[in-house]
Amino acid sequence: MSGWIAVAAADDLEAEDVLGVSVGGRDYALYRAPDGTLSASQGFCSHEAALLADGFVVGTAIECPRHQGRFDIRTGAALNAPACVALRMYPAKEEAGQIWLNLGDTP
Amino acid sequence: MANRSYALDPAIDINQPQSVAEPSWYRTPIPRPELKALVQRDDATAGRDYALWAVLLMASGAIAVATWGSWWAVPAFLVYGVIYSSCDSRWHELSHGTPFKTRWLNEALYHVTSFMSVREGHRWRWSHARHHTHTIHVGRDPEIHGPRPTNIWGLLSGLLYLRGGLRELRSIWVHATGRILPDAALYVPKSEWPKMVLTCRIYLVLFAGLAAWCLAVGSLLPAMLIGLPRFYGGFLHYIQAMTQHLGLAEDVDDYRLSTRTVLMHRVGRFLYSNMNYHIEHHMYPMVPFYRLPALHARIAHDCPPPYPGLAAAYAEIIPTVWRQRVDAEHYAKRPLVTA
Numbered sequence: 206m207s208g209w210i211a212v213a214a215a216d217d218l219e220a221e222d223v224l225g226v227s228v229g230g231r232d233y234a235l236y237r238a239p240d241g242t243l244s245a246s247q248g249f250c251s252h253e254a255a256l257l258a259d260g261f262v263v264g265t266a267i268e269c270p271r272h273q274g275r276f277d278i279r280t281g282a283a284l285n286a287p288a289c290v291a292l293r294m295y296p297a298k299e300e301a302g303q304i305w306l307n308l309g310d311t312p
Numbered sequence: 313m314a315n316r317s318y319a320l321d322p323a324i325d326i327n328q329p330q331s332v333a334e335p336s337w338y339r340t341p342i343p344r345p346e347l348k349a350l351v352q353r354d355d356a357t358a359g360r361d362y363a364l365w366a367v368l369l370m371a372s373g374a375i376a377v378a379t380w381g382s383w384w385a386v387p388a389f390l391v392y393g394v395i396y397s398s399c400d401s402r403w404h405e406l407s408h409g410t411p412f413k414t415r416w417l418n419e420a421l422y423h424v425t426s427f428m429s430v431r432e433g434h435r436w437r438w439s440h441a442r443h444h445t446h447t448i449h450v451g452r453d454p455e456i457h458g459p460r461p462t463n464i465w466g467l468l469s470g471l472l473y474l475r476g477g478l479r480e481l482r483s484i485w486v487h488a489t490g491r492i493l494p495d496a497a498l499y500v501p502k503s504e505w506p507k508m509v510l511t512c513r514i515y516l517v518l519f520a521g522l523a524a525w526c527l528a529v530g531s532l533l534p535a536m537l538i539g540l541p542r543f544y545g546g547f548l549h550y551i552q553a554m555t556q557h558l559g560l561a562e563d564v565d566d567y568r569l570s571t572r573t574v575l576m577h578r579v580g581r582f583l584y585s586n587m588n589y590h591i592e593h594h595m596y597p598m599v600p601f602y603r604l605p606a607l608h609a610r611i612a613h614d615c616p617p618p619y620p621g622l623a624a625a626y627a628e629i630i631p632t633v634w635r636q637r638v639d640a641e642h643y644a645k646r647p648l649v650t651a
Binding site for chain 1: 415438
C-alpha cells in the first residue's frame, strides 16, 4: 500500500482529540493537536496493544486507555511508563475536507 | 482436584509483548463525550485532597510525638498510622497518573508514596499494569491476594502488612544487588531493570539512614513516624482493599464478576481515595479518583448492586474464604442484571 489515502472526514476529528481508522485491515490513530496540527500513528499502544483511539489527547500527548502510558502525538515518543517504545508515525494532511494518510511502503 | 499454582506463567513475558494479550474485557458502554468529561484531571481538586491528607498527617504526627512515652501514644500512633497508610491508596492512584493534570506532580508524589508504602515504585507500576491486563486471572495476575485454598493466617497477617511488606523488603534487597527476581522479570521490561535496581538501592540507603537516626537518638520514634506506620497502621487500608476481589470469580473477562464496589462513608473514601468504586476503576482506569462517584452513577444500572458497606462485603467474604480453605472451587457469584 502506498501514496495518500483519504481516511476520514476532517470534521470528524476535533482539536485535542484522536480518531481511529482502519485501512486494509490495519488500525491507525489520527490526532489533532490543540493548534489544529494533524498527525497519525499506528493504531495500537506499543505496550500491550490497546486501541489508542479509545484513549484521550491532552495537550500534545495521547494517553492509552488501559494503563495510562502516554505518547507525544507529534513524534510518537513514549513519554511515561508503561509506554517505553515509540509509536510508528505516518504522514497525515488535511485537504478538500478530508484527512489523508500516507502509509508509504507499509506492507 | 489438585491445587492450582498461582505462580506466573513464564510463557507470558513482557519482554515478548505479543505474549501478553489482553482478554476482551466487558465494559459498560459510555458515549465518548461523556467519557471525555469523566477522564478530565484537575490539579485543584487533587491538590485539595492531598493537602488535607498532608495536614492531617502532620497534625496527627505532632500529637503522636507529644504523647510518646505515655499510654496516650497508643491511640495517637494508631490514628497517625491509619492516616499514614492512606499512602497506599494514593500510591495506587498516582501509579495510574490520574489524580493531577500536571504530570510531574503525579510522578514526584508517586515515588514519595511508594517509599512511604514500602513499595518500590518501578516494579509496582509494571506489576499493577499486569494486574489490570489480567485481573484475577490465575498464572497471569501477580496481584492475587487470596489464592485458593485459603491460607487464613496469610490473610490475617496482612492486617499488619507482614506478608506483603516482608515480601517487598526481600524484593528490594534482592533487586538492590542487581539480581532480578523471576516473577518481576516476567512483567518488568528489561529496559526498566536499571531504574528498578537504582531505586531499590536508594531505598536501602534511606532505610539505613532511618536506622542510624533511631540509633543516634536512642529511640524508635523516627521509625514510628516513617516506615513502621505502614505496618502497625495499615489494618484499615487492608480491610478496605481486601474487598476488591477476595472470594470472587477467577479467570473471567468481566470485572463485574471478579471485582466489588462497596459503598463507604466519606471518611473511609477519603482515606481510600474512592477505590471502593472498584468495578468502575477497573472498567475505566483513566478516570481520576474524584470522578469515580460520577462514573459509578453512570454505570450502576449495568453492574451488580454495590455492597452497602464493609460489613455487608465481609458478610460475604468471610464465609466464602473460610469455605475456600477446603473447597478451592467455591467462590461468591455476583448477579448480572441486564439494563
